[in-house]
Amino acid sequence: MGQQKTTVIGVEVEETQEKVDKKSPKIVKEFKKKTINVEVEKAVKKTEKKKKSAETISRKRTKFPRSKKYIATKEDIAKQIKSADLNSILTYLAKNVAKYETVELVINLTQKKGQDPVRKMVNLPAGLVKTPKIAICDDELLSRLEKNIIDFDILIASPKMMPKLAKFAKILGPKGLMPNPKSGTVAEKPEEAKKELMSGNIEIKQDKTNIIHLPVGKIDWGVEKISKNIEAVIKEIPTNRVVSIFISSSQYPSFKLK
Known part of the structure; x- marks a missing residue:
């Protein structure tokens, strides 16, 4: 019985070779494969555990010391607001x-x-609190989007214009500006939808x-x-x-x- 070290994805795997008939190379190959797979699985699980631990730490909020003024204000609030x-x-x-x-x-x-x-x-x-700048999607607005010009807070579009807007989804989506039926920004009558948004x-x-x-x-x-x-x-x-x-x-x- 002998020992041999093999490096697999940065992990040293120690293989223990049993006495096997030299005439049976298949048995030797299978034994090596099983031993390496077990060690590799252990290494992968260990790496994943470290990643999860790091993610948990990164989610924790950092607490900074409060100023004297802040502490005094909190104390005043506690005295004056009973309910x-x-x-x-x-x-x-x-x-x-x-x-x-x-x-x-x-x-x-x-x-x-x-x-x-x-x-x-x-x-x-x-x-x-703030009156938003509302734009209605038309050909002129599409040409401005082609030049990466975004000068509105809310965009309203008719269902017919949505296919034309689809190619700008990568630009508008992350900014929360892509029209959506749930938000009332996809409407058959965009002008009426604009009035509703302006009214509160x-x-x-x-x-x-x-x-x-x-x-x-x-x-x-x-x-x-x-x-x-x-x-x-x-x-x-x-x-x-x-x-x-x-x-x-x-x-x-x-x-x-x-």
Whole structure:
């Protein structure tokens, strides 16, 4: 009985050769093959385990130390807001935050295997924070896309124009600009669809991290208007998919809504 080392994909495999009749080369070959395959499988599994471990570490969020001002603000919030209801949070922001600041709604969602991401149109009764630039697909717009000119926030197209837009899917898709029936941007009457979007309709959709970010008002709008927009959005999200809801402004800590 002897030993022999063989290198396979960077892994040294130690082969143990049994006493085999020299007249039986097939048995020797099969034995070598089985031994090498077992060692290779072990090496591959070990490599995959290391990759998964590295991916898990990379997903962990890095926590940075908070400033003294941030900590003091959090303490002040805890003293003044006894109940984390919508009205109390918005009233506090109205008193303490600059009027020009935007209020944003953040919804964390669950995403189970086989579930479709949340994506739908919602009407904000108090209006949009920013009026989007809406374009209707025609031959002139297609010629601008040929030159990689994208000067719109929303693109509406009729079903007849969709085949012509297909070749630009690689450009428009990653930017979230490709017309889609679910978002109301594929319509038989594009002009009417444009009016609806301008009147306060907005598409909400979860991102790759299963979060919906949506601006819902300006501080100077007042508590009532912002509250109406927030309630309109929350109403459209399936309750069994909601993990947590936060309200935030650009210069203030976020508030967890009950």
